[in-house]
Amino acid sequence: MNKPILTRRQLIRLGALGASSVVLSGCDAFDLLGNRSSSVRDIVAKANDVTYYVQRFLIGDALAREYPESEIRQPQKPNGSTNPQTPEYLALKAADFSDYRLSVSGLVETPKSYSLSELRNMPSRTQITRHDCVEGWSCIAKWTGTPLSVVLDEVKLRPSARYIVFHCYDSLGSGRAGPAFYYESCDLADARHPQTILAYGLNDQVLPVSNGAPIRVRIERQLGYKQPKYIRAIEAVSTFEDIGRGRGGYWEDRGYEWYAGI
Incomplete structure (x- = not known):
């Protein structure tokens, strides 16, 4: 069993600018954070950057804790989107994802x-980990999937790539530009981490729709909203400037912090 890594709570006790976590976790409750020109947002963003670098320094390449099967005591709780209704996704689901392609x-x-069968035939990893939600609940489950690093090695990242963006099929509302599709991102350190997988299996079964079928990303050292479901495409980028509102994720665009390490 792996040794537990240093948690965010421990970092706060060490004085690692915990105030940034408290403010940003409030999401839309703090209207000032939605204003990109806000001086308060700038201060909080810089504090969050420091938290990110401190955690990266202290954690390094450590693994998230893995558990024995005896700790799996309930199904993985579905949350957020549980059954996307976009036409493209409904068509894929009706065909049992036989036409699915991950670009x-x-x-x-x-x-x-990649087709779903191609991903399933690539090297795989199975891990029993704890999912920690920003809402306060947690759940231990067994995940099986293709290490993201294997895919990245095949496509060969360019030197200018700094982040990996995950585009999803599920829409959480709409705006003037149309449906607001979920998206998330991570840096290359998390993308190449051995526990970061493109999961297609849950508790020895095919990943169900309610938990993100056909593919869900598991980034085990981050909170749940950083582990997107219903993956449509993966994109390597140097900046988030032209994606969403430019902050690296659906919830980040609405006030959450980009780095949600635990």
Whole structure:
């Protein structure tokens, strides 16, 4: 069993600018954080950057804790989107995802797309980990999938790539530009971490729709909203400037912090 890594709570006790976590976790409750020109947002964002670098320094490449099967005592709780209703997703689901293709593009030398069967036939990893939600609950489950690093090695990232963005099928409302599709991102350290997988299995069964079928990303050292479901495409980028509202994720665009390490 792996040794537990240093948690965010421990970092706060060490004085690692815990105030940034308290404010940003409030999301839309703090209207000032939605104003990109706000001086308060700038201060909080800089404090969050420091928290990110402190955690990266202290944690390094450590693994998230893994558990024995005896600790799996309930099904993985579905939350957020549990049954996307976009036409493209409904068509894929009706065909049992036989037509699914995961595109990997952006700052890569060899863009590729993968069927679900191709992903299942690639090297795999199974891990029993705890999902920690920003809402306060947690759940231990067994996940099986393709290490994201295997896919990134195949497409060959360009030197200018700094982040990996996950585009999803599920929409959480709409705006003037149309449906607001969920998206998330991580840096290359998390993307290449051995526990970061493109999960297609849950508790020795095929990943159900309610938990993100056909593919869900598991980034085990981050909170639940950083582990997107219903993955449509993966994109390597150097900046978030032209994606969503430019903050690296659906909830980050609405006030959550981008780095949600635990």
